[in-house]
Amino acid sequence: MGLGKLLHRHEEHADAGGTIDRPRTYEALGSIAFLGGRRAAFTRVAAAARPRAGDRVLDVGCGTGYLSRILSPVVTPSGHVTGLDPSPAMVEYATRHAPANCTYVVGEGQRLPFPDASFDLVVSSLAVHHMPAGARPEALRQMCRVLRPGGRLLIAEFRPPANPLARHLVGALSGPAMRHDPRDLLGTLIPDAGFQVESEGDLPYLLYYVRATRP
Template sequence: MIVGKLLHGHSKHSDGGGTIDYPRGYDLLAEVGFLGRRRSVFTRLAALSGAGKGHQIVDVGCGTGYLTRMLAPLVGREGRVTGLDPSPAMIGHARRRSPDNCSYQVGEGQAMPFPDASFDIVVSSLAVHHIPVAARDTAVREMFRVLRPGGRLLIADYQPPANPLAARLAAVLAGPAMRPSMPELLAGLVPAAGLHVESTGTVGAVLYYVNAVRPLDALS
């Protein structure tokens, strides 16, 4: 949101889309934005994903690879975490810091370069609000497509501040990227894509998450 607006390198869209092309600056401002609790927040997200030994995971909008690196020890040497991001600068930064069981590709969430049913788990953190508004439903359908039947989805993104004044300021700074709010948006997009929502909640002060599952084909 605010961090992203400061660090956007370019945008082909006027409705919230764009890339962040300054990875070192992003990581620095993210640490400040999470008030020193970034690691604990993302450790919690990694646990919420359900990641375990041998899982194949894709992180949509992986940025600098921070969450992928949290997931890597959970899947072990038998598993793999793949990061996808439209910014070559972010992908290059992530590759230079990744363990052996992580890999990264340049690409967009609304057009993922992966076969159907490729992954046990799809995660996406602080990325949906960077996807063009008109493409967000397509992106969530893509998350459904690349999930195996019974696979799990975790999306986490900004929620409006509880303080009305802070919420208004955030809305002004974010512009169309955060309208409607992520809780409202995901409440519609995730079930519409065919996923069954199992839980929602908050992590830290600013993140709202949706945990969902792709139904088994015989039951969908």
């Protein structure tokens, strides 16, 4: 059984979407999947987002709040990190482990329950591939809407290994999460939503990022 089957309520097809509802299992498998480098991997993602002291940050698809907790001390007590995830179980877990300047809410990326221009920075790590394909364009438009003008966006996704055998083995374990090329997954979603792409590229631990701003 692949990890995707073990963790997801439904995700039979890579574009069908799904939620993860087993936070403790997710945390344990996350540590294994990154071969002890999970903290280093997400620290690199956080650094790529370029958070600043006092930032109001939204973490879309926050899961257990792992990235949020890394961002929390960087934005300092004067800033705030809001995590959003469609799974009540994940939000409950994140809330129980939340630093003082982090809060978590249940919701979907394509229906963000926040006013326009509410945030300085929106991040989304390993979450876009969980969204139904038809919902992804609206989710990116919503991320643009809730950012202030000049606000920043950071999307991070898995990238499959270049070696065909390694790609097959990782895909067999992870399910749909690692069967895509992130460039194909994201396509033109980010500029089409109104963002100006600043940079993109590979990160360690089989990650890929796109950094953009709202004009």
